[in-house]
Amino acid sequence: MKWQGFILPAGLVLTAEACARIFGISSDSLAAPSQILKAAWMLLADGSLFVMTGQTLLSAVAGLLLGGCAGLVLAVVLGLSPTLTRLLRYPIEALRPIPSIAVLPIFLMVYGFGYRMEIAIIAFACFWPNLIIGQAAVSGIEPRLLEVSRVLGLGFVGRVTKIVLPAALPRLFLAFRLAAAISLIVSVTVEIAMNPQGLGYELMAAQNSLRPEVMFAILLYIGLLGWGLNALLLFAQQRLFGAAGTAQVPR
Amino acid sequence: MSRLQRAGWAAASIAVGIAMIGIWQFIAWHKLVSPVFLPGPDQTWAALVDGFENGMLGEQTLETVERMIYGWVLASLLGTGLGALIGSSRRARELIAPTLEFIRPLPSSAMIPVGIAFFGLTKSMVVGVVAFGSIWPMLLATIHGFSAVEPRLIEVGRVLKLSRLQMAFKIAFPNAMPDIFAAMRLGLITALILSVVGEILAFQGGLGSHILEASRAYRSPDLFAGVIVLGMIGLTSNLVLSFLEARFLRWRRP
Numbered sequence: 001m002k003w004q005g006f007i008l009p010a011g012l013v014l015t016a017e018a019c020a021r022i023f024g025i026s027s028d029s030l031a032a033p034s035q036i037l038k039a040a041w042m043l044l045a046d047g048s049l050f051v052m053t054g055q056t057l058l059s060a061v062a063g064l065l066l067g068g069c070a071g072l073v074l075a076v077v078l079g080l081s082p083t084l085t086r087l088l089r090y091p092i093e094a095l096r097p098i099p100s101i102a103v104l105p106i107f108l109m110v111y112g113f114g115y116r117m118e119i120a121i122i123a124f125a126c127f128w129p130n131l132i133i134g135q136a137a138v139s140g141i142e143p144r145l146l147e148v149s150r151v152l153g154l155g156f157v158g159r160v161t162k163i164v165l166p167a168a169l170p171r172l173f174l175a176f177r178l179a180a181a182i183s184l185i186v187s188v189t190v191e192i193a194m195n196p197q198g199l200g201y202e203l204m205a206a207q208n209s210l211r212p213e214v215m216f217a218i219l220l221y222i223g224l225l226g227w228g229l230n231a232l233l234l235f236a237q238q239r240l241f242g243a244a245g246t247a248q249v250p251r
Numbered sequence: 252m253s254r255l256q257r258a259g260w261a262a263a264s265i266a267v268g269i270a271m272i273g274i275w276q277f278i279a280w281h282k283l284v285s286p287v288f289l290p291g292p293d294q295t296w297a298a299l300v301d302g303f304e305n306g307m308l309g310e311q312t313l314e315t316v317e318r319m320i321y322g323w324v325l326a327s328l329l330g331t332g333l334g335a336l337i338g339s340s341r342r343a344r345e346l347i348a349p350t351l352e353f354i355r356p357l358p359s360s361a362m363i364p365v366g367i368a369f370f371g372l373t374k375s376m377v378v379g380v381v382a383f384g385s386i387w388p389m390l391l392a393t394i395h396g397f398s399a400v401e402p403r404l405i406e407v408g409r410v411l412k413l414s415r416l417q418m419a420f421k422i423a424f425p426n427a428m429p430d431i432f433a434a435m436r437l438g439l440i441t442a443l444i445l446s447v448v449g450e451i452l453a454f455q456g457g458l459g460s461h462i463l464e465a466s467r468a469y470r471s472p473d474l475f476a477g478v479i480v481l482g483m484i485g486l487t488s489n490l491v492l493s494f495l496e497a498r499f500l501r502w503r504r505p
Contacts, residue, residue: 005348008349090268094486095482097485098482098485099440099444103478105465181356185358192452207367222358
C-alpha cells in the first residue's frame with residue numbers, strides 16, 4: 001500500500017475531530033474520533049472486547065467447520081460422479097438461492113437463542129460456496145490422475161485422500177477462504193438481527209443506548225477483524241499454493 | 252450429449268426433487284421430526300396458498316421485493332457512477348482505493364445500527380441501509396473494470412482523439428461491464444438479505460416480519476411458506492440477471 005492511501009482516512013479523522021472540537025457537537029449518532037478511541041480503550045481495558053470477539057469467532061469457526069466439511073464431502077462425491085451431479089442439479093439449484101438470513105427464524109424456533117442457532121445458520125451459509133467451488137475443483141482434476149489411481153487399484157477412500165484432495169487443494173482452499181469471510185459476515189448479521197451475544201449484539205446495543213462512540217469503536221473493530229482475517233488467509237493461500245491458488249473461480 | 256439425453260437427465264433430476272419432497276412428506280406424516288418444527292409439504296403448500304389468497308403474504312412479498320429493488324438500483328447507480336469517477340483517474344484511485352479495500356470485508360449488516368442512528372427506524376432507513384450495504388461490490392468492480400483497460404485500447408482512443416467522457420463511455424465502460432454485472436448479481440443477493448434483516452429489526456412489514464412473527468408463534472407452516480417465497484425471490488432475480496447478462500454481453504462472445 002502506498003502512502004497516498006493514508007491521506008483520505010487521516011484527513012477524515014482530523015476533520016471530524018476538528019469539527020467536534022470547534023462546534024462542540026454532542027450527538028446521538030456521531031462521535032469525535034478521540035471519544036471513539038477512548039471507548040475502544042475502555043472496551044479493551046475491561047476485557048469485554050475479548051469476550052464478544054470470542055463469542056462471535058467461536059460461532060463463526062464452528063459453523064464454518066460444520067458447513068464447510070459437509071459441503072466438501074458432497075463436493076467430492078458429486079465431483080467424482082457426473083451421474084449424481086446431473087440427478088441432484090435441480091434440487092441444489094432450488095435450495096441454493098435461499099438467503100441465509102431466511103433460515104434464521106427456523107433455527108430460532110428449533111434452538112432458541114444462543115450458540116447452536118447461530119452455528120446452524122452459519123453452517124447453512126458456508127455449505128454452498130464449498131459445495132459449488134469444491135465440485136468444480138474436483139471435476140476439473142486432470143483425468144489422467146484418476147486413471148493412475150485406477151491402475152494403482154486404489155479404493156474410493158484412497159482415491160480421494162491420495163489423488164483428489166491433493167490435486168484440488170488450491171481451489172478448495174480458495175473456497176474455504178470465501179466461506180471464512182461469509183462465516184464472519186453471517187455471525188455478525190445474526191447477532192445484529194436476533195442473537196443476544198457477540199460483537200453484532202453489542203454493536204446494536206450501543207446504538208440502542210445512544211452511545212455512538214462505542215458503536216463506532218465496535219464497528220471499526222469488526223472491520224479490522226474482517227480485514228485481518230482476509231489478509232491472513234490470503235497470505236496463507238499465496239504462501240501455500242503460490243500461483244496455483246490464484247486461479248479464477250468459475251461463476 | 253444429445254438433446255434427448257439432456258431432457259432425460261433433466262426429467263430424472265426433477266424426479267429426484269419430487270422424491271425428496273416425498274421423503275419430507277413421509278417424515279412429516281410419521282412425525283419423525285416434531286411437527287412443531289417441521290411441517291409437511293402439504294401443510295406448507297396450504298399455508299402458501301392461504302397466505303397469498305387470504306393473508307398478507309402477497310403484499311409482504313411486494314414490500315420486500317420493492318425494498319430490495321429500490322436499494323439495489325440506488326446502489327447500482329451510485330456504485331457504478333462513483334466507481335467510474337474514481338476508476339478513470341489514477342490519482343483518485345491511489346487516494347481512495349485503499350480506504351475502500353478496508354471497508355470491503357466489513358459485514359454490510361454492521362452498517363444497519365449506523366443507519367438507524369442517522370435515519371431512525373423508518374421505511375426509508377431500510378432502503379438506505381440496503382443501498383449502502385450492497386454498494387461495495389458494484390463500486391469496487393467498476394473501479395477495477397475502469398482501471399484494468401487494455402493499454403492498446405487506450406492508445407487507440409488517444410489516436411482517435413476521444414475526449415475523457417467519450418473514453419469512459421466508449422472504452423472503459425464496456426470493458427468494465429462483465430465485472431459490473433457479476434457485482435450486480437452479488438449486490439442483489441446482499442440487497443435481499445439486508446432488506447430481510449432490516450425488516451426483522453425495524454418491524455416494518457415485509458417478509459422479514461412475516462417469518463419472524465410466524466417463528467415466534469410457532470406457526471411453522473407459515474414460516475416455511477415465507478422461506479420458500481424468499482428462496483423464489485432469490486432464484487427469480489438470479490435468473491433475470493443471468494438473462495440480462497447474456498443479452499448485454501452478447502457482443503463479447505467470440
